[in-house]
Amino acid sequence: MQVLQGIAVSPGIAIGEALVVDTEGFILPQHRIAHSEVDAELARLDLAMEAVADDIGRDRESVAEQLGDEYAAIFSAHQQMMCDPHLRTRLEALIRENLCPPEVAVAKTLRGYARKFQQMDNAYLAERAHDLRDLEQRLLDYLMARQRPSLSKLTDPAIILAHDLTPSQTAKLDRHKVLGFVTEAGGEGGHTAILAKGLEIPAVVGVGQMLVNVVCGSHLIVDGDQGTVIIKPDAATLSSYQEKCEQHRSRSLRLQQLRDLPCETRDGTRIQLLANIEFPQEVPTCIERGAGGIGLYRTEFLYLGSDTEPTEETHYQAYREVLQAMQQRPVVIRTLDLGADKMGYASLVADEHNPFLGLRSIRLSLRNLDLFRTQLRAILRASPFGSARIMFPLVTTLLELRQAKLLLRETMEDLQDEGHSIPTDIPIGMMVEVPAAVMMIDHFLREVDFVSIGTNDLTQYTLAVDRSNKEVADLYHACDPAVIKLIDMTLKAARAANIPANVCGQMSGTPHLALLLLGLGLRGFSVPPAAIPEIKRICRSVTLDQCETVAAHVLEMESAREVDNYLQEQLRQLAPQTNT
Amino acid sequence: MADQTATRLVTVRNEAGIHARPADLLVRLADKFESDIQILKNGETYDGKSILSIMTLAAGQNTQLVLQANGPDAENALDALAELFERGFDEMIVSQPTKDQSTEGSVDR
Incomplete structure (x- = not known):
C-alpha cells in the first residue's frame, strides 16, 4: 500500500482500477506482452x-x-x-x-x-x-491507430490518472465511466479541478510524480475529501473506505431532503441560491437540488468539446436547451472565457509567456469579433425561451465593457433587421475578477444590471499566484484578507448602487467561506450543483447577526490562515454537522 | 581485403557544432562505408552510424574529436569524414561579410 498526498479539489470517494492517460491523450497499454x-x-x-x-x-x-x-x-x-x-x-x-x-x-x-x-x-x-x-x-x-482508446468511449468504469488533463480531454470524458481522477500537476481552482467538481467526480490534483509507480489496472482509492490517493490499499483500509463511501451516499440523501425548503436564514432573509454549470446535461441535477437558477453558465465547453469552431446553431441549441429546462428561472450565460489554460480547438493565441496576463476571455472576444458575434447572436436568439442574462468575463476597463455592450446592441439590431423577435431588455452584467474592476466598481455599476464576483481569478490576480503552478499553488488562498477586502468593497458598492451582486467563484460553494460572505452582505450565491444542499443547510442554520459578527472579526484579521481557522471554528459552532 | 583500423583527429569547425543537420550528413556519409565508425570524445565512444548517438555528443565549435574506423575501407572512410569536418559540414560562412557587404542593398540605410 502506498499513500500519496495531493490537493483535494472535488469531494467524494472513488474506489476502482487505474487507467493511465498519457499527456497527449494516449492511453498506453500497461500489460506485458507474451x-x-x-x-x-x-x-x-x-x-x-x-x-x-x-x-x-x-x-x-x-x-x-x-x-x-x-x-x-x-x-x-x-x-x-x-x-x-x-x-x-x-x-x-x-x-x-x-x-x-x-x-x-x-x-x-x-x-x-x-x-x-x-x-x-x-x-x-x-x-x-x-x-x-x-x-x-x-x-x-x-x-495505436486502431486501438487508441478514446476517453469518451471507456468500456469499464475506471479512475483516470494523468500528468495533467487538458480541458478538452476532460470535456470528452464519459462521466458515467469515470470514477475519479488524479493528476500529477494542477492546483486548487484550476480548470480541471472546477470541471471535476462540476461533474461531481472525486478528484485529487497536484500529487507530484506518481505515474511511474502505477500501472493500468492497479487498485486505487481516491479520497477527494482528504486529497489522498492510496495505491494498492490493504484490506483494512479498503473496508474503511467502503464504509465512508456508504456514509457519503446516505449523507447526500439527507441533504436532498432540503430541496423543497426555502433558502433563507434563521431570521427569515431570503438568499438566492444559483448553480454553476458547464453543459446542458447538468440542468436536471440543478433542478433536483433546488437551484433557483443558473448563476454561471460557462460556455467554454462548446469550444472545447469539438475540433472545430462551434456554429451559431450549436451555441443556440445548447442555450435554448438550458433556458427551456430552467423554465422562467434566471440563466446567466457568460460569454467565451477561453484563453490561458483553456485552449480549445484552435490556437487563437500564440505562445504567450504569461497567458494569465495575456489575450484571454473578453480580450480574446473583442479581438475576434466574428467569434464573439456568433455567440452573442445565439444567446439573443435563444433568449425568448427563458430568462436569459448575459455576462462578460474578465472586464478590466470601462472601455472593454462599452465595446462589448456596443457589439451586443449592434447584434441585436442585426437580428431585428433579419426579422427575429428578440427581447431588447436582456440584463447585462459583468464578472468582477480583476482588482482594477474593483477599484473602479462605482463606475462599472452605473453601466451594468448585475455583477458577479469571480473569486478564483480575483484571488490569483490579487495575490499574483498562478493557481495551476504547483510550485506556488500553496500560496493561493481565497480567504486571504486582501481578497476579502476587495469582495467587501464590491458588495458595499453594489448595495449602495442597488445593483444585484453575487459570487460565482469557488468561494461561495465552500461552507465556511459562505458564512463569511453572508456576513459581508452577499445575498446571491452561485455554486456547483453538488454544493447547493450544503450551502442551503448553512444559510438555514444561521442568523444574519451571527454572520455579520463573524465578518466584522474577519475584516480585522491579517492572514489567510487566521481567517481560515476562525471560519472553520465558527462553522462548527453555528452550523454543526448533525450526522458525523 | 583484410580489415584495417584507422584513427584521425578532427576539429569541429562550423559555428553551430554538430547539431541535427551535420549529424545527419555525417551518418549518411558513414553509411556509405562498410567499416564500423566510432567517434571518441573525453573517453566516451559514440557510434558514427547512429544520428542519435552523434547528437548526444554535443560537440560545439572547436571541439576536437578522434575518429576511429575498423573494417575493409577504414582509411577511405576516415578520409571522407575528415573532409566533411574540414568543410564545416558545408555550414561554414564562406566569407564573413564585411560592413560594406552587409549593408549593401539593405533597406534601413
Missing part, C-alpha cells in the same frame, strides 16, 4: 517505423518544394533518426527482454533521448528534444 507475441509485435513496430519514415520523406519533399532544401534538412535528420540502428536495438531489447508493448518501448526510449537532449548545455540541441517528442507522437499515432 513471449509468443514478441515477433509479431516487432513486425508491427517495423511497419510503424517504415510508415513514419515514409511520412517524413513526404514532408521533406513538400517542404523542399515550397521553401527549399535548407528548410527540409531537419526532416532528413528525422528520417535518419527513424532508421537509427541504436534506436531499433533499444526498442527491440525492451520488447524482447522486458516484454514491453511497442507503444511503451517507443515512449520510454524516445523520452529517454529527449531527456538527454534537454539536459545538454547547448541550447540548440536541447531544443531537439521537441523533435523526439514529435517522432514519438508520429510512431504512437501509427501503433
